Amino acid sequence: MNDSSPLAMRRRAVGHSQDDAARAAGVDRRTWGRWERGEATPYPRQLPRVATALKISVEKLDALLNSAADSSRSPGPSSNPSSLHDLDDMVNDWIGLSPTGGPSPGRALRVTEEDLGMVRQMLAVFRQLDHTYGARQSAGQVTDFIERQLNDLQQRPAASPSIAHQRAMLTAEACELAGYQAVDNGRPQQAQAYYQRALNLTVATGDHAYGAYLTAVNLGHLALHCGEAELALRWASAALAAAGTAASPATRAAITAVVARANARLQREDEATRLLLEAERLLDEGGSDEPPWIGYFTHAYLADEAAHCFHDLGRPPTARGQLVDALGGVGTDRVRRRAIDAALLASTWIASGELDQACAVGTEAVEYAARTGSGRCVERVGAVLGALGPHSGYAPVRELQEFTRAVLPAAVTG
Structure with a gap:
């Protein structure tokens, strides 16, 4: 046992035995021991309960786990992969349908169709909010829904194998949305963690x-x-x-x-x-x-x-x-998509040397982007402004720059 591991030291600091900590985190003692030895790390869905057991925030727990991984140099399923290439093994697991990461049959779980109907309704609401307003406004609600409500459903018995399968797939869809929103908010590593969890669920269900x-x-x-x-x-x-x-x-x-x-x-x-x-x-x-x-x-x-x-x-x-x-x-309700496509359209006019057309469409892109909290929209508008930078002396370009500075200042870098 690596008694000097950061996880073990934190456990002792709050007065827990390994049995106490494992019970509070909802895992068995052997799993907790593997975490302390650096042989594995918790999956994203387990992090809130582990953090609660150790009386720290999820962010501090993530730093603690990264420190433990660095000291042991032992790979495990990470909630924060360091690069896209770290996902290769996971993708290969999926291709071969290797069983990884799904809920244990021994803990299979009494959830009804009514519970699943609630999940479907919430996902529909979250998706519509995301399409219209981007990720910034609803991303926290989506992750909280996953880590609280959906994780709670995972701990309860399912009424039938079909219900268990549908629950897993709805959780995968929620994780996909959370990953997509993380990309929109400029957090690719968080996106990787949620996509990994979603893919693991598809492996477990065979979808x-x-x-x-x-x-x-x-x-x-x-x-x-x-x-x-x-x-x-x-x-x-x-x-x-x-x-x-x-x-x-x-x-x-x-x-x-x-x-x-x-x-x-x-x-x-x-x-x-x-x-x-x-x-x-x-x-x-x-x-x-x-x-x-x-x-x-x-x-x-x-x-x-x-x-x-x-x-x-x-x-x-x-x-x-x-x-x-x-x-x-x-649809007109797909505001983020319209902002991104309008920005790309403006870029094509710039490439063709048609500045008047570029500025007209660029104004539309700014108007759409200003209605969202989408980091990608801001990035796309910023790229349009950057391409127009050499033409700042041209009146329509100056007007677009001034308009953007007034309604979407985050897209203006200079």
Whole structure:
């Protein structure tokens, strides 16, 4: 036993034996012992109870666990992976459907359909808030819902195996949303932790289609966001191959679009174009039996993916055509999506040397972004202003800069 480990020292400081601490954290003594020896670390869902047992905040617990991992140099499931490449083993586990991280059958859990209905309603509310206002306003509520209500449901018996399966998948969907919001708030490491938990749940339940979606669409987009196009390509391609026909047409279309995005980022135009056409064909095949979690992926969302592809490939006119379809087909309540697409449209006009058009559309992007708390919207508007910087002497550019400074000052760097 490593009695000098930070976790052990903190346990003794609050007067707990290992049995006391394990009981308070809801685990057995052997698991607690492995944590103290640095052989493993708690999963994100366990952190609030562990922190309560040790009478510290989750943030301080996270620092304590990182300190213990550094001193022991023993890898374990981390709530704060250091880089995207640390997720490779987890993705490989998912591809092989290795059982990792799910709830133990011995603690299987009396939850009813009414409980699940409440979870579905809350998720629908959180998703709508996220689409309209971005992540900043609701991210805390989503994480609190996961760490309190959903974790409480995990500790209760399920009324049937079907209820247990649905509970796990709804928890995975909530973790996916929390991860997406972490990206929106500029916290990629927190996103990795929630995506990892969601993927572990799909492994435990054997839902390969949703696991493919998570691997390609969530992790793949995260890799692209972090500038790791090769990693995004590897993950999305593996997900596409592993999903096969188990995934619905719309799900495969969304995955294929991410493979296209990665190829476009790597300047492989022919392959990116081929994949976009394949995604469109798959989306046309979709019917009314698509899973509800992929319902958002319409032709308008595919047009958005295509626009990003053509923008990365240096084809602004083609990107503009796709953006017209994307903005025309997305609902007015999808404020964040409209802000991002309007900013990208402004960028295509800048690339074509059309400053008047760029400023007009850029103003729309600022108006949309100012209605959200989205960090990505601020980042996209900032990029537009940065590209217009050399033209600050031009009156429409000055007006856009002044307008942005008044309503969205976070996007103005100078």
